[in-house]
Amino acid sequence: MRPMHGNGIIDSVQHEQRSAGSLLQGRNRKDVAAGRRGRSGAVTRGRGGAAGAESGEAAELGIGSWAAVLAPRLAQFTAVARHEHVTRAAQELGVPQPTLSRAIVRLEDDLGVALFARHGRTLSLTPAGRSFLASAERALTDLERATESVRADVDPAAGKVAFGFLHTLGSETVPGLIRSFRADHPRVRFQLVQNYGEAMIERLRAGDLDLCLTSPVPDYPDLVARRLDEQKLRLVVPDDHPLAARKRIRLAEAAGELFVTLEPGYGLRRITDALCAEAGFTPRVAFEGEEAETLRGLVAAGLGVALLPPPAVPRPGVAELTVTAPRAVREIGVAWLDGHPDTPPVAAFKKFLLSRRGRLLPR
Numbered sequence: 001m002r003p004m005h006g007n008g009i010i011d012s013v014q015h016e017q018r019s020a021g022s023l024l025q026g027r028n029r030k031d032v033a034a035g036r037r038g039r040s041g042a043v044t045r046g047r048g049g050a051a052g053a054e055s056g057e058a059a060e061l062g063i064g065s066w067a068a069v070l071a072p073r074l075a076q077f078t079a080v081a082r083h084e085h086v087t088r089a090a091q092e093l094g095v096p097q098p099t100l101s102r103a104i105v106r107l108e109d110d111l112g113v114a115l116f117a118r119h120g121r122t123l124s125l126t127p128a129g130r131s132f133l134a135s136a137e138r139a140l141t142d143l144e145r146a147t148e149s150v151r152a153d154v155d156p157a158a159g160k161v162a163f164g165f166l167h168t169l170g171s172e173t174v175p176g177l178i179r180s181f182r183a184d185h186p187r188v189r190f191q192l193v194q195n196y197g198e199a200m201i202e203r204l205r206a207g208d209l210d211l212c213l214t215s216p217v218p219d220y221p222d223l224v225a226r227r228l229d230e231q232k233l234r235l236v237v238p239d240d241h242p243l244a245a246r247k248r249i250r251l252a253e254a255a256g257e258l259f260v261t262l263e264p265g266y267g268l269r270r271i272t273d274a275l276c277a278e279a280g281f282t283p284r285v286a287f288e289g290e291e292a293e294t295l296r297g298l299v300a301a302g303l304g305v306a307l308l309p310p311p312a313v314p315r316p317g318v319a320e321l322t323v324t325a326p327r328a329v330r331e332i333g334v335a336w337l338d339g340h341p342d343t344p345p346v347a348a349f350k351k352f353l354l355s356r357r358g359r360l361l362p363r
Contacts, residue, residue: 073107074136077115080104081133084123158187159345164200164212165192166267168292169332171312172362174213181352188345196290197267204337210346211353213360215267217333225335228353229360231309233271233328234320236295238302244319251307251323255281258304260295263288271330272307278326332360 079089080100090097108115115129125133153160165174178190193203197214204212204223217225235254237243243253259276261283262269269288276283286304289295293315295306300317307328310320334353342350353360 073103074140076100076103077107078133078136078140080116080123081125081129084125085121086123087121154343154345156344156348157185158189159343160189160191161346161349162191162193162208162210163349164203164209164214165194166197166214167194168268168309169213170194173360176362177353177356177360181349185345185348188349196262196265198265201335204335207337207340210340210342211334211336211350213332213334213353215330215332216271217331218335222338223335224338225333226354226357227331227333228357229332230329231332231361233275233307233309233323233330235305235323235328236299236308236318236320237305238299239317239319240302241305241319243305243321246319246321248322248324250325251275251279251328252281252325254305255279257284258286259283260287260289260298260304260306261285262292262295263290266290268292268308268330275307275323275326275328 076089076093076095079093080086083089083092086101086104087097090100093100104116111132113128113132114126115132116123117126152158163174174192182188193200193209193212195203197216197218200209200212200214201218201220201223203209213228215231217227219225235243235249235251237257243249255276259272261272272283287295287298289298292308293311295308296311296315296318298304299306300315307323308320309330334350336350
């Protein structure tokens, strides 16, 4: 598979946030399933897993991992550290004081280190406790941010849609679609990804995209795709070419020309090859590129001819001829991963796109 050249991500509102990551960043993580040492130095068996070393992130975040064991207790620990008093911390957390005391003692036993020095009814952090507090506070902050982020993404009024589309739809079609949609959904945010069709399908499967506009309309068992519109393709020639005075042409008349095309793997390249085959010839390819307007520039420079969709604005140096035979069009469709649940903003935008069937493209 080709690398994802020209893959751009545009987020109209959202600033990228660092993910929650490890709940205890910077600490020396142990395999709890293999056993933990209490303050007495004895090895205690980790709950939820048999003894024995496991490797990899999946093992570390499993049911017997430090993260799974400690995550529910971090807020308790930080509350006690802030108040330096178990009773006041218990009142803040809304739990019985004996329950909180036992939780702190058990946390120290699990870690094998004293986090607090006891002074009657009050406590103070030990050096180890101060070090652990810094990591615990970072972990809780990251977790809070991650929670707010994912909850914001599914907000019906202000959630996020990860939307992919072809480069050729980026200058006019997609901006117009988003403007129309946001007339009724002004706070919905978009993460926009421009790429060629197969790369976007890979990102659908990876969960990076919710929806994509692509061509040809994909036909894979794990995807749902709906045809929305079709776009006429033109034979683009240099403005000083012998064919430039023509308005219409049969594609077979260009059999002797050099072609500039998109690289293999692009949908428009497959369509070009198929139309030329239907016209009875295999195109002689002089140059391959990754973007339609670059191909227009190559045509204007006299380096070949190309089958391209109409430009958003007229390009000097070229003439664009209507192809009368075979019927030269490309279908544009929307695709999404089958069985993938939609958030409310994604469902709303999907419904909007389907409502534009037959009038997706500017006329």
